[in-house]
Amino acid sequence: MNWFALSCVKCQQKLAIGYHGLCSRCNAEIYRFAYCGCCGAELTRDELRCGKCLQQEPAWQQMVIIGRYSEPLSTLIHRFKFQGQFWLDRSLARLLYLAVRNARRTHALSLPDVILPVPLHHFRHWQRGYNQAALLAKWLARWLNIPVREDLLLRTKNTHSQRGLTAKARRNNLKNAFMVQNKLTKCNYRSVCILDDVITTGSTMNEIAKQLRKMGVQHIQVWGLART
Known part of the structure; x- marks a missing residue:
């Protein structure tokens, strides 16, 4: 298919x-829901910030998601990510594209200068045969007329799977796992989007966002297919 x-x-x-x-x-x-435009937490109505984010803001400013990681979205993502069904990229990217368009209305989202897919370690990339975040990013870049760069983020550590880990264990697992290439400073990107498939605690995004901030990026968005 x-x-x-x-x-x-x-x-x-x-x-x-x-x-x-x-x-x-x-x-x-x-399962779609009103959510905090910063952390993606479910709310009774769409808001730019929830109480938790007002007290302790994540390392990024905005988040866009399709919905909850539950049926049927969870099955589609699992097939796409773990069962080699890479051809689901277009269908899933279209759902995220519509979520981005909706967030421009509900969360005052402004489009970023570039899309940065979360990288895989080269060994895991070889095992899977593709980076699912990069496949999604290419469709979104095409539809939104935004460049996608796969050469600016590097995964330097072959981390264990995040599934089943506590929030603290996830943070420790990802410590020093990513590196931002020096050529980012020459690109003059002021606003970037980090794109991944599933967002759980946000540990991956926080780790990458901190590295981007050190390189002078001012505005960071997080886009994902689903929030757990």
């Missing part, structure tokens, strides 16, 4: 518009 198929990537029902990837029924089953 690929993105040219005229059937839903979840239930295989025939689609009137094939490139949408997901039928209206499966799309409606995605």
